[in-house]
Amino acid sequence: MPVTFDTLAALLDHGYDAVIDVRSPSEFAQDHLPGAINLPVLSDSERAEVGTIYKQVSAFDARKRGAALVSRNAANHIAGPLKDFDGSWRPLVYCWRGGQRSGSFTSVLQQIGWRADVLQGGYQTYRRLVHAAMYDVALPHRLVLLDGNTGTAKTDILGRLAALDVQTIDLEGLAGHRGSLLGDMPEGQPSQKQFESALATTLVALDPNRITVIEAESSKIGRRVIPPTVWAQMIVAPRIQIEAPLDARAAWLVEAYADVINDHARLRAKLDYLRRHRGHAVVDRWVELLDRGDNQSLAADLIAEHYDPAYAKSRASHGHDVLAVLHSETLASGGRDALAAQVKQVLAHL
Structure with missing residues (x-):
């Protein structure tokens, strides 16, 4: 039977x-x-x-x-x-x-x-x-979102929190995408059903009585849609915000997106896509920086003229309960360790 x-x-x-x-x-x-x-x-x-x-x-x-x-x-x-x-x-x-x-x-x-x-x-x-689990039943988990502008090493800090025995979910890892225009991975994304399966099974393994930290995302990660029960919790969840200077963020972006930056043809195609949003003059400057190999300046320009304005617009349309704003002058390994420890301290008081 x-x-x-x-x-x-x-x-x-x-x-x-x-x-x-x-x-x-x-x-x-x-x-x-x-x-x-x-x-x-x-x-x-x-x-x-x-x-x-x-x-x-x-x-x-x-x-x-x-x-x-x-x-x-x-x-x-x-x-x-x-x-x-x-x-x-x-x-x-x-x-x-x-x-x-x-x-x-x-x-x-x-x-x-x-x-x-x-x-x-x-x-x-x-x-x-x-x-x-993903569409019908309210999520029983307590979520806190790790927020911050592009280049603040949120995904890496999330991994360090997991090593500190903090419950986490790496949505970008499950979705096979780093959550931005430059975020696609060579292996591609799973199907929507695979993404939902991975997310549902991850949630089942977590203790709903403990806080779970998730990186703040839009409702889509690449082409994958965050399921309704999870998204409903994310849009009301309190946040811990990470801040760092532009030069530190640019340096991290160059390190984290090395696979994209080193593939000039792939990156040029992505930059060309932004012409209708940022204009030809801005994108031409980015292409010039790419051709010169000035990756740090290119990353800084992308943050200042594309990513930060998009984040500011998104935040203006949503009110969020910010539990703490954590600042680090460096996003080198030691700085990321310190930020993870500070996030854990904030969580300990919830």
């Missing part, structure tokens, strides 16, 4: 030795349960083939062809990735809805002697629980 889970926390704490996703590779790539391994019983092309037979020939012929393909692929998985597991191995298996694909594969595993079970409702059960 398929196993059921009523909450996301219960599903994530499933207690099985492994979780097997038997959906096609493209389905798995879109989103999957945390830690699941993909052992597809139908490849993408095979799934399309069976679907075509179902529509154009008959359901019987589609099931017959599908059974042959599932049996062959199951045999390959058993002789390959699963060959070294002993008889005590206990996997949880799922497909899209917990139907034929996972049921067929689980039956084979059980016949061998493994204690395999099917997840009731399959991936859709997991997605429904994630969706409820």
Whole structure:
């Protein structure tokens, strides 16, 4: 009988030795349960083939062809990735809805002697629980936002807070984007569903009775939208603001965005995008600084003429409860350590 889970926390704490996703590779790539391994019983092309037979020939012929393909692929998985597991191995298996694909594969595993079970409702059960957490149920966590203009090393300080045993969520890390025009990462962003899955599972692991620090963001990080329940808490959460001199911020920006700055063609394309916002004369000056290799001046100009005005406009439209304003003359490693320690001190009085 398929196993059921009523909450996301219960599903994530499933207690099985492994979780097997038997959906096609493209389905798995879109989103999957945390830690699941993909052992597809139908490849993408095979799934399309069976679907075509179902529509154009008959359901019987589609099931017959599908059974042959599932049996062959199951045999390959058993002789390959699963060959070294002993008889005590206990996997949880799922497909899209917990139907034929996972049921067929689980039956084979059980016949061998493994204690395999099917997840009731399959991936859709997991997605429904994630969706409820991200869209329907009020977030129980106490959030404090780490705020500050571009170049104040907020993401790095967030990591240092985690090392000081402060509960944190790295939204930019989960979204695969550094949250600005220059913030895309070479590996790209996860799908929206993957982002929501990662965020929901991160929240489940945190203690809602302790404060959780999140970097202040807009409602979108790159192309990924912060889910409503999290965003609703963020827009009312109190903030700790980080400040530093322009030269220190520019130096940090050069260090943190070295991959972008060193790729002149990529950066030039991004600067050209800003012509309609900042004008040709300003962008031409930025391009000249880029061509001269004057990265510090380029970073300072971008902060002063693009990022800071955008931050000021955003702050003017929202009222925020600022718990503390922390200033550092340097954003070198020691300065960032000191800022993290000060943030922890502020949190200790909440």
